[in-house]
Amino acid sequence: MHPAPRTQRHLGLLPIILIAVAAAGALMWTPKLLGDPDTYWHLATGEWILRHGTVPHVDPFSYTFLGQPWIAQEWLSELLMALAFRAGAWSGVMLLSALAYAATLVVVGAYARRFVSAPISLALVALAALGLEPMLLARPHVLAWPLLAVWTVGLLKARDAGRTPSPWLLPVMILWANLHASFVFGLALIGPFALEALIADPQRWRRTTWLWTLFGIGCVVASLVTPYGVQGLLHPFETMSLSSVSEIGEWKSTDFSSIDLFEIVLLEGLFFCLWLGVKVPPIRLLLMIGLLHMALQHARHQPIFVMLSMLLIASPLSVALTRRETSPSTKPLLPPLNAAGAMVILTCLVLFIGLRFAMPTQRPEDPLTPIRALAAVPRELRNQPVYNDYVFGGYLIFAGVRPYIDGRADMYGDRFVLNYVSIKNLPLAGIESELDRRGVKWTILQATSRVPSILDGSPRWVRIWSDKYAVVHIRRTAPAGS
Numbered sequence: 001m002h003p004a005p006r007t008q009r010h011l012g013l014l015p016i017i018l019i020a021v022a023a024a025g026a027l028m029w030t031p032k033l034l035g036d037p038d039t040y041w042h043l044a045t046g047e048w049i050l051r052h053g054t055v056p057h058v059d060p061f062s063y064t065f066l067g068q069p070w071i072a073q074e075w076l077s078e079l080l081m082a083l084a085f086r087a088g089a090w091s092g093v094m095l096l097s098a099l100a101y102a103a104t105l106v107v108v109g110a111y112a113r114r115f116v117s118a119p120i121s122l123a124l125v126a127l128a129a130l131g132l133e134p135m136l137l138a139r140p141h142v143l144a145w146p147l148l149a150v151w152t153v154g155l156l157k158a159r160d161a162g163r164t165p166s167p168w169l170l171p172v173m174i175l176w177a178n179l180h181a182s183f184v185f186g187l188a189l190i191g192p193f194a195l196e197a198l199i200a201d202p203q204r205w206r207r208t209t210w211l212w213t214l215f216g217i218g219c220v221v222a223s224l225v226t227p228y229g230v231q232g233l234l235h236p237f238e239t240m241s242l243s244s245v246s247e248i249g250e251w252k253s254t255d256f257s258s259i260d261l262f263e264i265v266l267l268e269g270l271f272f273c274l275w276l277g278v279k280v281p282p283i284r285l286l287l288m289i290g291l292l293h294m295a296l297q298h299a300r301h302q303p304i305f306v307m308l309s310m311l312l313i314a315s316p317l318s319v320a321l322t323r324r325e326t327s328p329s330t331k332p333l334l335p336p337l338n339a340a341g342a343m344v345i346l347t348c349l350v351l352f353i354g355l356r357f358a359m360p361t362q363r364p365e366d367p368l369t370p371i372r373a374l375a376a377v378p379r380e381l382r383n384q385p386v387y388n389d390y391v392f393g394g395y396l397i398f399a400g401v402r403p404y405i406d407g408r409a410d411m412y413g414d415r416f417v418l419n420y421v422s423i424k425n426l427p428l429a430g431i432e433s434e435l436d437r438r439g440v441k442w443t444i445l446q447a448t449s450r451v452p453s454i455l456d457g458s459p460r461w462v463r464i465w466s467d468k469y470a471v472v473h474i475r476r477t478a479p480a481g482s
Contacts (some may be wrong), residue, residue, distance in 0.1 A: 015118060016109035016125055023129050024102035027136065028094050034361075036137040037368045038407040039081075040394030043093070045072055046082025055227045059411060062393075063385055063402040064438065070411045071228050071235045076178040077140030090361040097138045100146055105129055107149035108310050111156065115318035124310045124317075131265040131306025134299070144180035145303065147172055151186045152311050155193045160315070162201070164211040165193075173222040181236035183223055185304065189287075190216045196283040239410040243418070254296045262295070262302045269309065276320040284312050365469065369395050373444055373470035381474060384441035387434075390420070392444055392470070404438070428454050435475075442474045 027033060041061065049055055049072075059070040072078065084092035109125040116124070136142065151172055158165040176183040194212035198205055226232040256263060272278075280288065288309055295305035365371040368391055374382075382401050393406025409417050423434050431454060435443075443461075445452050452471035455461040465472040 013110060013113060015122055016113065017106055019122060019125055019129070020102040020105040020109070023105060024098040027098040027101055028091075030094075030136075033094050033097055033136060033138050034090065034363065035368070036139055037391045037394035039093070039138045040368075040398035041406050041408065042074070042078045042139060042394075043081055043085055044394075044397045045075070046078035046080070046085075049075060049079050050082055050086075057228075059408075061397045061402060062404070062406065064404055064416070065411060066402065068411070070408070071231055073181045073228070073232060073235055073410075074140035074179060075227065076175075077143045077180060080143065081138070081140075090363050093138045094361060097136070097142045100143045101132065101136060103146040104132070104149050104307065107146060107153060108307060111153045111311055112314040115314045116321065120317065120321070121314075124314065127265050127269060128307055128310045130261050131310075132303045133261050135303045140180045141182060141300075141303075144176060144182050145307065147176040147179065148182065148186065148304065149307060149311070151176070152189065152308055155189060156311060159193055159196060159200075162197075164215050165190075167218070170218055170222045173219050174225045177223040177232065178226050181239065182304070184233070184236045187216075187219055187223060190219060192283050192287045196281070199283065235410070242409065242414050252299060254299050254302065262299075262306070265306055269313075273313065273317075276317070277323070278313060278316045278320045280313060280316045288312055367391070367446070367469055370444060370467075370470035372467060373465050373472050374399060374401070376465035376472055377442055377444070377474075381442050385439045387438070387440045387443040387445075389444070389446045389449060391446065396444075404440070424449065424451055428458055431455070432458065432460065440475070442472065444470055444472050447471055 044061065045056070048060060055075045056070060056072050058067050059065045080096060081093055084096040086092070088095065105125050105128060108128050109121050112121040112124045132145070151169060154165055154169045154172070173183060173186060176186060190212070194208075194216070197208050197212060201208060220233070223233055224230060228235070254262065288305075291301070291305040291308055294301040363369060370392055374396070385404070386396070386401065387404050388396055390405055390407070393403040396403040397406055405412060405417070405420050412420075419434075423431060426434075431451060434440075443451070443455065447466065447468055447470060449471075452463065452466070452473065455473045456463060460476050461473045462476050463471060463473050
C-alpha cells in the first residue's frame with residue numbers, strides 16, 4: 001500500500017509529538033531512570049574526556065586493571081552525559097535521556113503516520129513507549145535509540161520507493177558508531193533489506209547488488225570513523241562472545257515468571273496482528289522472528305525488537321485495515337500541526353524542563369549508592385585496594401575510589417569476571433586467599449551478600465559499618481606474606 005498523502009500524514013503529527021513530550025516530561029521525574037550502577041562510571045568517563053581532551057585507550061579507573069587496554073566504545077554518549085551533568089547535575093542527565101526517548105517516539109510515530117490513521121499511529125507509539133520502558137536508564141543506549149529509529153526508517157523508506165538508501169544515512173552511522181556499540185546492529189540490518197530488494201526486482205539483480213553492496217561498504221567505512229578505528233568495529237563482537245556477560249542482569253534471558261511490560265506489549269501486539277490478519281512480507285517476518293529471538297535471549301534487546309516491530313508492521317497493518325473495510329480516517333484527533341500547535345508543544349517542553357531544573361534531582365542513598373558506608377571508611381584507606389561488589393563499582397569510580405570491579409565486563413574479560421563470581425561462593429580460606437593476593441585493605445559489599453558474614457568469622461577482619469545497603473570491613477592485620 002502506498003503511503004498516505006503528505007497533507008494527510010501531517011494531520012496526526014501533533015498528537016504524536018504531544019504524547020512524546022508528555023512521556024519525556026513524566027520520565028524526567030522517574031527515579032528509575034537513575035537505577036543502574038553503570039551511569040556512574042559513564043559520567044566519570046565523560047568527565048575524564050573533558051579534563052584530558054582525548055578518549056581513554058587504557059583503564060584509568062580500577063586498580064586491578066589500571067593501565068590495561070580499554071575501548072571506551074560509547075565515548076560520545078559519555079561526553080554528552082558529562083556535559084549534561086555539568087549543566088544541571090542529575091536533572092541534566094535525566095533531561096538528556098528523556099529527550100532521546102521523546103525523539104525516538106516521534107520518529108516511530110511519524111513513520112507509522114505515513115500508512116495508518118492518527119488513532120492507530122498513536123496506539124503504535126503507545127506500545128513503543130511501554131516496550132521501551134523496561135530499559136529506560138540514563139545510559140548511552142538510550143541516546144542511540146533515535147539513531148536506530150532514523151536508520152531503520154531510512155532503510156524502510158528506500159524500500160518503499162524501490163531505491164537504494166540515501167547517502168545521508170552515512171553521517172548517521174558515523175554518529176551512531178561513536179555513541180553506542182549497537183551500531184553493528186544497524187550494519188546487520190542492511191542485509192535483510194538488500195535481500196528484499198533483490199527478490200522484489202530479480203530482473204535488475206546486478207544493479208541492485210552493486211548499489212546495495214556499495215552502500216554497505218560505505219556504511220562499514222563510516223563506522224570506522226571513531227577514535228578506535230577497526231578496534232571499535234570489532235569490539236562489540238568481542239563483547240558479545242564473552243561467556244561472563246550471562247552473569248549481568250541485562251544480558252540474561254527474558255524472564256516470564258512474572259508479567260512485565262515487555263510481555264504485555266508482546267501479547268497485545270500478537271493479539272491485534274492475528275485478529276486483523278496482518279501479513280508481514282517474508283523477509284521482514286524473518287527479521288522480526290530474529291529480533292524476537294534476540295529479545296528472549298538477552299533482555300537488553302527488548303527495546304530493539306519493540307521499536308523495529310512497530311516500524312515493520314505499519315505498512316502491513318494499513319493493508320489489513322483496508323481489507324477489513326476500516327480504512328484509516330484522515331480526520332485528526334487534534335488540529336493540524338501549525339504555528340499555534342508548535343507553540344503549545346514548545347511551551348509544554350519548556351515548562352517540563354523549567355520545573356525539572358527548578359526542583360533539581362537529589363541522588364539519595366540507595367542500593368547502588370552506598371553513601372554512608374563509603375563515608376565510614378577512613379580517608380587513608382580509600383586509596384588502598386578494595387574488594388567491592390559489582391554494583392558498587394560505578395559509584396566508587398564516581399567518588400574517586402579505584403574499584404576491584406565495575407560494570408565494564410568487556411575490559412575485565414571472562415576470566416576475571418567469572419573468578420569474581422566464584423569467589424563469592426568460596427569458604428573463608430578461599431575468600432581470604434584472593435584478598436591477600438590483591439593486597440585488599442578494606443571491603444564494601446552488599447548487605448545481602450554472604451561474604452560479609454563470612455568475614456565476620458575471621459580474626460583478620462573487622463566490620464566497621466553496616467546498614468540496609470552495604471557492609472564495610474577493614475583488615476586488622478597485614479596480608480599474609482607482606
